Amino acid sequence: MTATTFSPPPAKVYYEVVHHLPGRVRLRIPRLQYDDRYGRQLQALFVQEESVQQIRLNLAAASLIIRYHPEAHHPLHRFGQLIQAAADEHLPPLAGMLPIDKLVYSPWNASDFIEKMALPTLALAIVALLPVQTPFYPAIVATVIVAVALPTFQEALENLEHRHLNVTQLESLWTILHTLQGEYLAPVLAAFMNRLGEALRDMTAQGGEKQVFDPLDQQRTYWVERGGTRQNVSVGELQVGDRVIVAAGSAVPVDGTVLWGSAVIQRQFLTGESDLLPCEPGQTVLASSLVVRGQICVVAQAVGEETQVGKTLQLARQAPQLDTRIQNYAEEISNQAILPAMGVAAIVYGATLDAHRAIAPLQLDFGSGIGIAIPTAILAALTHAPHVGVYFRNGRALELLSRVNVIVFDKTGTLTEVKGTIVGVNLLKPGLSEQTLLYWLATVEQSINHPFALAILEYAAERGIEGGTYSDWVYEPGKGVAATVEGQDILVGTPQLMRDRQVPIDLDELRTHEGVLWNRSLVCVACNRELVALVFYSNPVRSEAASVIAALQQRHIECYMVTGDHHEVANAVGYATGFRPGQIYTNMLPEDKVALLEKFKNGGEKVVAYVGEGFNDTAAMAYADISITLSDGSDAARQTADLILMNNRLEGLVQAIALSQEVMHIINQNIALVVIPNVSVVLAGVFLSLHPVIAVLISNGATLLAELNSLRILTDYRPVKIERKCSRSRSQAGVLDIPWKKRPRRSFDHFGSQLSSQSLSNSHLPSEP
Structure with missing residues (x-):
């Protein structure tokens, strides 16, 4: 040391x-x-x-x-x-x-199994096969028993030094007393079966080691200055020396030095450091650092597997984190039963003077069995999860998802496709050309991974327009972006952003605009504090969204939709996907979504999940009991999420819930399989003088049976079938063209005083740029 x-x-x-x-x-x-x-x-x-x-x-x-x-x-x-x-x-x-x-960790393999089981197997063979007539037979088998039980003895003594009682003291006392009585086979058989159970658990863990969350999507693209030109390059194609531009909501994809710009970053994924840190030119940043605010250009010094996070991920192929409340609770109860078991043993001996019967209560050890069977079930589920298209960050997320009864969906990019379509541009300033407008938009939106940004870049590219350079770039999640382009102060975002920046805007006129009436998402564009254009875009509803919402409702899970978009678009999407009017909340800023989740939690009575994919969803995701995102979600969402839908389709959510509920059903079976036989052999030992070898076979055999029951997930579980349900539509022109103006208009964003008055004062306008 x-x-x-x-x-x-x-x-x-x-x-x-x-x-x-x-x-x-x-x-x-x-x-x-x-x-x-x-x-x-x-x-x-x-x-x-x-x-x-x-x-x-x-x-x-x-x-x-x-x-x-x-x-x-x-x-x-x-x-x-x-x-x-x-x-x-x-x-x-x-x-x-x-x-x-x-961080070096050698994966579990066959040699580990042989090494783990060698001593217990040899000890069992010696005690079972060595003739009793062998000279010094008691001394030989006693030595064998001490050798195989030595780790248990050591742990028991060290726990006693810290005045902590756990099951190792019972196991040690039980082993010593049986050995002194001449019952040599029972202690060795118990040690063998315990070690076999642990080996099975480790084998299951090995199967899940390859599924490790990567905070950097290798297909995500970044704007890169390379060879004097600006290119859009995927993470997997980045090279040393590239100047990578990283904006708010994105993770730094390389290890390098900041060339220009300023930002606030968070390094929680790699270092566990959750503090917000300033980032200025000349500072070194590491891959996976999340840019929370601002924008920076990083000169790449290491890329891919050569980055610190890349090296760490290569070494992190290890068993998932398994601690769950149900396992901890079972272990706590088992530990609390230690003193009563010793007391019962003393009482039985005092009443019967039969040492054999008195030792029986010391075998009360369902905690060890549960401590093996429950992790095996969780490990098996985490190993099998990628086969149904999902990734669980840990066993705790799996357990929580099985109890979820409220799921809140973000609209844009979650219920709708990530890729939007520009459907209209309305120029409000005389003399402003669409080409100039698109140049401004492509310039300020080029670093943002948001449906509107992706749509406007594609729309501009189709017309041969590329973005230029800018300065003083500021992104406000849920509202929009501001920057200076060739001396012009450009503002792109929601009507609320326009009002915050003192841009004159007539809300009543916007409410009657044809684009709004036809359920289009609205983005305002201002130049030098003057509203100069309106841009309308549409996101098609995901083809699987209606089927998923119906499947969740059949499982008696309450589903809600939240969005920063205006009333007409939200209700059109809600109608298409099967939400009822009271389940739709519009004009929601990030802080409003948090307030809504707090209302749904109802003081902890309900388990609430949030499904989102954007940077503006991360606050709500962090506040939810369990957070869920798509594989194509933003870097911020992927680093926050407890569950990632790897196939980038919402059906994975139904599969994950079904898998988690099946696992918890198996865990409850395992608890019964372990506890009932364990208690039964103790009672049989006290009242029927059950032979200790038979008691070991029953209690430890029940643990192995519970482990095999856990492994059913790997062999027998199949994905659930989701009934296909088409999105509802009333118009041949598209889902978002539903003529809601023919129906009585209602607003569903008023749910109580917990929402800010600011979000409630504009009940029909803001979108999510």
Whole structure:
């Protein structure tokens, strides 16, 4: 171990050893759930230890998993010192980029299985086959038992040193007493079956190691200055030396140095650092850093797998994070049963003077069985999820999705196609040509991945118009963009943005505009604080949207649609996809969506999911119980999401919910499979003097049966069938041409005082540029 001196921490940090094998330990540290600085310090201290090979931090579950050299001297004692030392407020900041050599992880393979099972198998063979007449037979088998049970003994002692009771103390006491009684086969058989269960769990984990979330979509394109020209290049085609332009809502795709521009970035994906940091020329930035505000040009110094995030992803093919509330709850109950089990054992011995019957309560260990069976089920589901077109970030997301009862959909790019179509341009200023207008629009929108931006760039390109250069570029999510183009102050966005920037605008006139009446999304264009044009665009509804909404409603899940678009467009899309009038909320800014989610949560009584794909959806996604995005969603949405629909189609949401509910059904079966036999053998041992070998076969066999039940997900589960339902339409001209003006007009964006008065004062206009 590296000798390091630390200042005494101000307060003791509580932790517990959840699971321990030679070379691997999982610790639960409650402080990780609320103290980000502590987590970073802890991470940095552990990677400095020579004995530590790899660590994995799961802040949501307050869990730390450590792989270390098995020959390390008293590792848990040393780890305990580090846990306490990380709490020292006087310790200088240590956390930064994790050294790559500390992230090395060797995937589980056949040799791991052989190594894991070699000793238990040899011990079982010796005890079962060695003749009783062999000289020194008791000493030989006792030595074998101590060897195979040594990790359990060590963990039990270390837990006692920290005054923590868990199931290892029961297992150790049970093993020692049976050995002293001459019951040699039962302890060895129990150790063998426990190790076999853990091996099956690890085999399942290996199957899921290849599914690792990549924060950078290799097909996403960026504007690049290369060879004196500006080109639109995908992430996979970027080269060292490229000058990559990155705008708000996008992730930096390369490691490099900022050449020009200024921005605020977040580095949470790679470093776990959630703080917002300023970014100026000359500063080094890393791939996957999210630009929250502003725009920068980065000179690429490393691309693809040579970036820090690329190297990390190559080494991160490891078991997903599995901690779930149901597993933690079961383990807690099991630990709470330890003292009562010991008390019952003492009472039985006092009443019967039968040591054999008295030992039976010490076998009450359903916590270990659940601790093996539940992760196996979660691992199997995470492994199988890509086969139904979805990616779960962790087991916690899987568990939450199974209980979801409210799903809120963003409209633009989620229920509608990402690619929009420009359907009309209305010039309001005499002398302004459409060519000049499109040049302004292509220039200011060229760095934004939004349906309107993509549509206007395509519309301009078809007319031979390319964007130019700009300065003072500012993007306001949910409202629009402002920039200076050749000395002209250009503003493109919602009517609300125009009003915020003191651009005179007649809302009553806009409400009666033909484009609005025909359900077109509206974007305003201003030049030097004068409204000069209106642009109308349309997004076709996704072909699968109506089928998905119907399938979710059949599962008794409440579905709602939110949008920053105006009333007519929202209701046209809602009608096409099967939303009822009261389920549609219009004119929503990002903060309004958060307020709506808070209303739906109803103090935690409901589990609320949010489905979005844009940068302006990230606030709502972060606030929802579970956040969902499409594979083509913005970088911000992909980094925020708990669930990614890999096929870029909404059917994946139905498949994910069905899979999660099936997994939870299997988990409940497994709990029954483990608990009932375990309690039964204890009762049988007390009242019927059940032989310990039979008790081990029943209780541990039930655990293995539960594991095999978990693996049904990999072999028997099939995607659910979704009944095809066509989008409803009343017009041959297209879904968004539904003549809603013939029906009584109602507004559905008033749902209570939690929304800002600003969003309610313009109930028919803002769109999502």
